[in-house]
Amino acid sequence: MDEIPEETAGPFPGDGSNGPNVLTESGIVRSDLTKSFGTATGVAEGIPLTVQLVVLDAAKDTPLPGAAVYLWHCDAQGRYSLYDGEITKENYCRGVQAADAAGTVTFTTIFPGAYQGRWPHIHFEVYSSLSEATAAGKISATSQLALPAEACTAVYATDGYDGSAQNLSRTSLQTDNVFRDDAAVHQLATMSGDVKTGYTARLAVGV
Known part of the structure; x- marks a missing residue:
């Protein structure tokens, strides 16, 4: 299979490359990303979303059990924990999981909002192991998952996603500055x- 396209981690990675580093904090290894951990107590409200990524060796098209994924995204209001205004002390919508025998990692979170200038997306970094991820070590791949338009339209018609429908209408996969090279x-x-x-959102990730 093809390798996942390499993309920017953006300005809000929380991996130590731009300000805060959540990867080395106790509690980052978790499947439920809806709540903050440690001394933070915030909860991300929104439509429930399960994210399943299958991490594969692109050259062999075989699973990579034990590989680790750090996944993060904005909340329903388009804000990133650790960085944005009143949620700088929160760390929800961020977490690390190790792949099972089938190469699968599963996260429970909320459907992210759409903010100005970007198609709705979820960031992730792949590491060779859990120990590498939680040491904020060598990254094997950095990419982004795109969310399908039909689901975005349905979610953004619900309460709590103010502004997302308008932001969605102003962009497309063909014009988004990350996804436009191949939609x-x-x-x-x-x-x-x-x-x-x-x-539930599913994606195969070749590295």
Whole structure:
């Protein structure tokens, strides 16, 4: 399979490359990203979203059990924990998981909002192991998952996503500054679910 396209981590990675480093904090290894950990107590509100990434050796098309993924995204209001205004002391919507025998990592979180200038997305970094990730060590791949338009439209019609529908209408996968090179052909998640029961986003990640 093809390798996942290399993308920017953006200005809010929380991996020590631009300000705060959440990777070395106790509590970062977790599957539920809806709550902050440590001394922070904030909770991210929004439509439930399960994110499943399958980490594969691109050359062999085989799973990479034990590889680790650090995943992060904005909240329903388009804000990033650790960085934005009143949530600089929160660390929700961020976490690390090690891949199981099938190469799969699973996170429970909320559907992110759409902020000005970007198509709705989720950031992630792949590391060779959990110990490498929690030491903020060598990154194997940095990329972004794109969320499908149909799910975004449905979610942004619900309460709590003020401004997201308008922001979504002003961009596209073809014009987004990250996805426009190939319209996210390797990064567009397969989506199931609905706004009442929550969504699941799945993506194969070749490294």
